[in-house]
Amino acid sequence: MRGETLQLLGCDFSSRPTRKKSIVLALGSKQDKRVQLSKLQRFDSLLGFADWLHQPGDWLGAFDFPFGLPRELVQHLGWPLQWQACIQHYASLSREEIRATFSAFCDARPVGTKFAHRATDRPAGASPSMKWVNPPVAYMLHAGVPLLMQAGVHLPGLYPGASSDVDDGVDAQVQPRKIALEGYPGLLAREVLGQRSYKSDDKVKQTSERLIARKDLITALEHGQTRLGLRLKLSHAQRDALVDDPSGDALDAVLCLMQAAWAQGQGAPLYGLPETMDSLEGWIVTA
Numbered sequence: 001m002r003g004e005t006l007q008l009l010g011c012d013f014s015s016r017p018t019r020k021k022s023i024v025l026a027l028g029s030k031q032d033k034r035v036q037l038s039k040l041q042r043f044d045s046l047l048g049f050a051d052w053l054h055q056p057g058d059w060l061g062a063f064d065f066p067f068g069l070p071r072e073l074v075q076h077l078g079w080p081l082q083w084q085a086c087i088q089h090y091a092s093l094s095r096e097e098i099r100a101t102f103s104a105f106c107d108a109r110p111v112g113t114k115f116a117h118r119a120t121d122r123p124a125g126a127s128p129s130m131k132w133v134n135p136p137v138a139y140m141l142h143a144g145v146p147l148l149m150q151a152g153v154h155l156p157g158l159y160p161g162a163s164s165d166v167d168d169g170v171d172a173q174v175q176p177r178k179i180a181l182e183g184y185p186g187l188l189a190r191e192v193l194g195q196r197s198y199k200s201d202d203k204v205k206q207t208s209e210r211l212i213a214r215k216d217l218i219t220a221l222e223h224g225q226t227r228l229g230l231r232l233k234l235s236h237a238q239r240d241a242l243v244d245d246p247s248g249d250a251l252d253a254v255l256c257l258m259q260a261a262w263a264q265g266q267g268a269p270l271y272g273l274p275e276t277m278d279s280l281e282g283w284i285v286t287a
Helices: 046-054 071-077 083-091 095-107 137-150 185-193 208-222 236-243 249-266
Strands: 007-012 023-031 034-043 059-063 163-167 172-176 178-182 231-233
Touching: 007 249, 023 046, 023 249, 034 046, 034 236, 034 249, 046 137, 059 249, 071 095, 083 137, 095 137, 178 249, 185 208, 185 249, 208 231, 208 236, 208 249, 236 249
Parallel strands: 007 059, 034 231, 059 178
Antiparallel strands: 007 023, 023 034, 163 172
């Protein structure tokens, strides 16, 4: 699984994908310090995305949705403190039940500390994984993580997934076929752009300033000007496609692809996740 030709992917996720707001996969591979984007793939339904996850093949991916809830929240609600049992309970709830439960939790807390946070959220600059609006990452967790589990995907430090026998020339060893890490494109984008915005779903906000920011971000990735130490390789057509997507969804998928490539270089078993990470909350790769 550590071979340089392993398929890598970055996923920009939507909990309610449509043709206008699809799930985007950036597929590619790493050779030395160069990350080659092979193609972008879009899904306008969760069913189509789930079907892709079940297809045979080995890959390592970074997915832009949270893999766990804050321990403080889970303890307060009396939910299971073991990750798999907690996710199974969470998946059994409706979005309405999630919103009502989390809203009641926030309403009972003082201003400024409404949400509970995971240990990884603040270092990554990410929204709390219990947030149900702007962005609705709680619903993304609810929609996305069960699909990974159902497809037998391995989540390092959290969930074993399905394994396969791999012949290494000496002995057969058991390794995961598919490996998923929690990614966050905003972490890498802010390293390059600071607080400059590069995307918006609102047409009124799809400005020339955001267009220039996308170009600057892509150029920095191509030149390897991030702490990941990797250079992105694009065709002219691919570069144009990333620049010309004002929503930034395709570019976010590519940012996650870069995080997956970095994780591949860190290798098993944790792919760059800290050994001290909370096994209930999870961790954002490269944070």
